[in-house]
Amino acid sequence: MTVPFPVRRVARVAVAVSLAFGALAGCGGDDNAGSGSKGPSGKIVVLAASSLTESFTALGKAFEAEHPGTTVSFSFAASSELATQIEQGAPADVFASASPATMAQVSDAGDTAGQPVTFVSNTLEIAVPAGNPAKVTGLADFAKKDLTIALCAPEVPCGVAADKVFAAAKVTPAPDTLEADVKATLAKVTLGEVDAALVYKTDVIAAGDKVEGIDFPEAAGAVNDYPIAVLADARKPATARAFVDLVLSAGGQKVLTEAGFQLP
Amino acid sequence: MATVAVLFLVVPVIGLLVRTPWSTLGDVLSRDTSIEALRLSLMCATLATAVSLVLGVPLAWVLARGDFPGRSLLRAAVTVPLVLPPVVGGVALFAALGRRGLVGRPLDEIFGITLPFTTAAVVVAETFVAMPFLVIAVEGALRGADRRYDEAAATLGASRWYTFRRVTLPLVAPGVAAGSVLCWARALGEFGATITFAGNFPGTTRTMPIEVYITLQQDPAAAVALSLVLLVVSVAVLAGLRERWLTTSA
Numbered sequence: 001m002t003v004p005f006p007v008r009r010v011a012r013v014a015v016a017v018s019l020a021f022g023a024l025a026g027c028g029g030d031d032n033a034g035s036g037s038k039g040p041s042g043k044i045v046v047l048a049a050s051s052l053t054e055s056f057t058a059l060g061k062a063f064e065a066e067h068p069g070t071t072v073s074f075s076f077a078a079s080s081e082l083a084t085q086i087e088q089g090a091p092a093d094v095f096a097s098a099s100p101a102t103m104a105q106v107s108d109a110g111d112t113a114g115q116p117v118t119f120v121s122n123t124l125e126i127a128v129p130a131g132n133p134a135k136v137t138g139l140a141d142f143a144k145k146d147l148t149i150a151l152c153a154p155e156v157p158c159g160v161a162a163d164k165v166f167a168a169a170k171v172t173p174a175p176d177t178l179e180a181d182v183k184a185t186l187a188k189v190t191l192g193e194v195d196a197a198l199v200y201k202t203d204v205i206a207a208g209d210k211v212e213g214i215d216f217p218e219a220a221g222a223v224n225d226y227p228i229a230v231l232a233d234a235r236k237p238a239t240a241r242a243f244v245d246l247v248l249s250a251g252g253q254k255v256l257t258e259a260g261f262q263l264p
Numbered sequence: 265m266a267t268v269a270v271l272f273l274v275v276p277v278i279g280l281l282v283r284t285p286w287s288t289l290g291d292v293l294s295r296d297t298s299i300e301a302l303r304l305s306l307m308c309a310t311l312a313t314a315v316s317l318v319l320g321v322p323l324a325w326v327l328a329r330g331d332f333p334g335r336s337l338l339r340a341a342v343t344v345p346l347v348l349p350p351v352v353g354g355v356a357l358f359a360a361l362g363r364r365g366l367v368g369r370p371l372d373e374i375f376g377i378t379l380p381f382t383t384a385a386v387v388v389a390e391t392f393v394a395m396p397f398l399v400i401a402v403e404g405a406l407r408g409a410d411r412r413y414d415e416a417a418a419t420l421g422a423s424r425w426y427t428f429r430r431v432t433l434p435l436v437a438p439g440v441a442a443g444s445v446l447c448w449a450r451a452l453g454e455f456g457a458t459i460t461f462a463g464n465f466p467g468t469t470r471t472m473p474i475e476v477y478i479t480l481q482q483d484p485a486a487a488v489a490l491s492l493v494l495l496v497v498s499v500a501v502l503a504g505l506r507e508r509w510l511t512t513s514a
Contacts, residue, residue: 078481080481080482081480081481083481084480084481084484087484148363148378148380148381150463153464153478155478155479155481155482156481175465176381176463176465176468177381177462177463177464177465177469178463178464178465178466178470179463179464180459180464180477180478188463191358191362191364192362192363192364193358193362193363193364193380193381194381
């Protein structure tokens with residue numbers, strides 16, 4: 001059986017994280033002892049775009065190690081779905097979106113504390129099952145009706161980005177399924193059930209050996225910025241702020257770029 | 265406590281009605297995507313019920329009348345989809361009927377047939393999840409029916425198939441009807457196995473529940489309007505069932 005969630009990859013990222021933060025945690029030890037209850041504490045809930053699954057899971061572990069007594073729990077889904085959940089009052093402290101438009105939906109409603117900050121960007125890549133059985137070479141193959149193609153639904157950010165690259169490449173895709181988030185799209189490739197899909201570069205890296213990535217020139221025209229913000233209804237605003245600071249820190253950015261993200 | 269239970273069950277439905285954007289209801293429901301999703305849902309649920317009837321009634325008969333070792337084990341095995349989380353059902357269908365599945369791979373290699381992401385896959389997913397409802401209902405009816413009628417028919421020289429068709433089946437007709445309605449309603453509401461195994465494409469595999477789920481991400485008001493359609497259909501099914509139960513118990 002194929003495991004859609006690449007555990008091994010997370011482990012590898014986690015090693016990178018501990019390397020990046022090892023020194024930092026060592027220095028900070030004394031400070032923490034002095035500041036006591038002033039430091040971050042308690043449990044925070046981070047809602048993050050699916051494409052952040054591996055890197056944020058690793059950053060969460062680093063955060064918990066750096067601030068004993070804290071717990072970071074994640075909910076990964078399509079950013080648009082998470083935005084709907086926030087609108088409906090989902091109890092959460094931080095929101096990291098794969099699209100500024102989706103973040104704007106939340107901040108315009110007054111649901112963020114302060115202005116969202118862009119922390120990384122991501123580009124699309126063609127994902128094919130290992131060995132590329134259908135011999136996909138570029139975006140033009142997505143127009144072939146005899147290939148089985150998965151794309152993100154146009155309602156979610158990766159689908160919006162996909163529409164943009166197809167428009168730029170003047171290709172009319174012939175998808176067989178429009179998935180609800182990027183990880184669902186990737187899973188169809190990992191399972192070998194589709195010949196090709198359009199996902200983020202980071203997803204191809206996260207999928208490991210089961211998936212091969214193919215770059216295409218039009219990807220540069222649809223770079224997705226990822227904004228992050230503390231939510232207005234955060235129950236632990238200080239801890240939430242500290243987590244956002246970690247994401248924006250040099251160590252955090254290192255973890256994200258190693259996962260395939262680009263700096264904004 | 266009973267009041268709490270009633271409120272708990274009824275308030276969400278009232279919430280749906282309160283939030284329904286009545287002024288734009290017509291616009292939302294007359295969108296091509298809505299009509300397409302509803303048409304697809306009704307068609308697939310009906311096909312799934314038909315397949316369940318053709319395959320499920322004989323299975324129910326075997327479970328009710330058959331006398332062989334391992335019968336209870338067989339019953340447990342075929343009713344697993346009843347309690348299985350539907351999304352797990354979807355993953356299981358991939359493992360069996362996907363392009364790289366147990367049956368799916370030879371099907372693809374020899375006949376060039378691939379099932380996932382087709383309308384047929386929707387029917388398969390719905391049948392997988394809904395057929396046990398029909399089997400259980402019909403099996404119950406068969407157990408309740410008087411076997412002496414069958415025996416009488418047999419002594420008069422009727423074949424087993426003739427007896428089944430002309431004696432047994434009419435006796436359990438109310439059970440079959442109730443089972444079919446339950447099966448149809450379950451198929452109509454199917455989401456997890458469908459979105460997993462059949463995917464989501466307008467006109468091919470995007471049924472009403474998936475349309476509601478996807479629409480909620482962009483246009484919550486429209487999602488409420490679409491939900492209302494499913495609510496109306498569900499209530500209609502309930503009304504139909506109640507009538508059926510009343511007439512059989514009378």
